[in-house]
Amino acid sequence: DDDATVLDCLGLDLDVCVSETMRTNFGKGIYPTLSERLEFASDACEYVVKSICEKWGKNDDNNDKKKKKVQTDDERKGRVCVVSFSFVNTDLRDVFRSNFPGAEWILIDTSEKEATKRINERQGHFYTGEKPQKFVDDNKGTSMSDSEENKDNSDWKFAPVDFPHTILNGHKPANENADEIVKLIVGRMKNKGQVK
Secondary structure, three states: OOOOOOOEEEEEEHHHHOOHHHHHHHHOOOOOOHHHHHHHHHHHHHHHHHHHHHHHOEEOOOOOOOOEEOOOHHHHOOEEEEEEOOOOOHHHHHHHHHHOOOOOOEEEEOOHHHHHHHHHHOOOOOOOOOOOOOEEOOOOOOEEOOOOOOOOOOOOOOOOOOOOOEEEEOOOOHHHHHHHHHHHHHHHHHHOOOOO
């Protein structure tokens, strides 16, 4: 079909960036501190950039260090990187938004009950285990009571999204949401002249 849209897609799941310590702690119901989340977010951003450069970067033959060149708009046409992660906390979102200001955000929305059910069904996934009941104050290393205001949003609850994003129904089958995401990506890339 001459009218078919061809995309070169890179899919990245940021779960691969979660350290072994964080995985172990998740299993014990210990949620990462603010500083641990910020370190994770920084490492995850580096992983995204490195992965993009490995897939589409151009080596500069005049540079012994083989640094990657920035690509032109024409070179990027038809290319899209889809990053998957829960982004529960506002601090993780803020770091990603500052590093990737042109990113489009899509929330696959489910009820807390459905999200918990799905997490519990994940075989060997680091989110399984006890939910945290107490939180550690990053500055003092002491427990914070549940009644104390949790200023760094370090609890298990999904923080509301307060910036423009697309919402998809997380109760629909995964393949239906995947189709919707492809349609959204293609539509936006067509509007920007990046694909036919």
